[in-house]
Amino acid sequence: MPQLLHIDSSADLASSRTRALTAALGAAWRVRDGHTVVTRDLVRTPVPHIEAAAQHWPDAPGAREQASEGAWRIQEELLDELLACDALVVGAPMYNYSMPSVLKAWVDHIHIPGVTAGSVRPLAGRPAVIVTASGMSYDAGSGREGWDHGTESLRIMLGESLGMSVAVVVASRTLAASEAERALAEAEFDAARARCAELGATL
Ligand SMILES: Cc1cc2nc3c(=O)[nH]c(=O)nc-3n(C[C@H](O)[C@H](O)[C@H](O)COP(=O)(O)O)c2cc1C
Incomplete structure (x- = not known):
């Protein structure tokens, strides 16, 4: 059963553009035969920051003792x-020229390195969409x-480092005054929603 991992990180629970777009992608994925969606909402249920630097190198000698169970x-x-997902969609609004801190914690x-990146890249080739x-x-x-700096660092992380096949969908000027x-x-949002629906139907 092909599984989509759907991640949201907008702190706007009422009118978020990224949440609307990731939802459009998820809806198009879900209607396909046997396709399932796992959702992780990093605002409703934030993940804590890593507790120790050793969590970046879990296989190094002595690493396990440096963070709690x-x-x-x-x-x-x-x-x-x-690792269980066949495709990934990440809602990543721009916060202070970067990604939301809840997403960075994830x-x-x-x-x-050694688990998802570097010499071992189990996610290589799987599709990822940054919205x-x-x-x-x-x-x-x-x-x-x-x-x-948010979109670009996520693209490097997921694409260059993890080897995923990354597409980026953009909705800008959401606070436009004129x-x-x-x-x-x-117009850009409508095109982004159509693109998300297309990706959900074809990934
Ligand atoms: C904490 C915070 C920081 C933001 N920083 C920026 C910024 O640096 N540049 C920008 O263009 N918009 C910034 N915005 C506006 C958001 O990027 C914009 O409202 C966007 O639509 C948020 O995504 P969402 O609609 O999915 O919530 C910021 C918004 C918040 C809440």
Whole structure:
């Protein structure tokens, strides 16, 4: 049974753009025969930060003694959940030019040399979709090109490091003030929703 791991990290539980888009992808995935979705909401149920640096190198000598049993249990649960998925969708809104800290806490648990990255890459080739939203535009010519450090670091982590096949879906200008900017935001959101539905139906 193909399984999608659906992760959300927007702290906006009422009108989040990324939550709407990841939901569209999940809905299109779920209607396919035998396809299931596992959801992890990092805002409703945050994961703690890693407890010790040793959790980044769990196989190193003496690593197990440097964090509590509970800390290792949480890390193993997150790793098992990720390794069991056939596809991944991550809602990753821009917070302060980066990703939400709740999402970064998750990344610190799952980006592990020797387990998911480096010499062993069990997720290589599996699809991952990063769905991002930002209040402003970061397009070329906006004067803010290159300022989006969240999407790019997630893309590097999931794509270059874990070897997943990454697609990025963007909804920008969500806080646009002018009518013209709002029209651009709406058009981009509609295209992003269609793309998410397409990815959910085809991944
Ligand atoms: C804590 C916080 C920090 C934010 N920082 C930025 C930022 O650096 N740049 C930006 O363009 N928008 C920023 N925004 C706006 C969000 O990126 C925007 O509202 C986006 O739509 C959030 O995604 P969501 O709709 O899925 O919640 C910030 C919002 C919050 C709540």
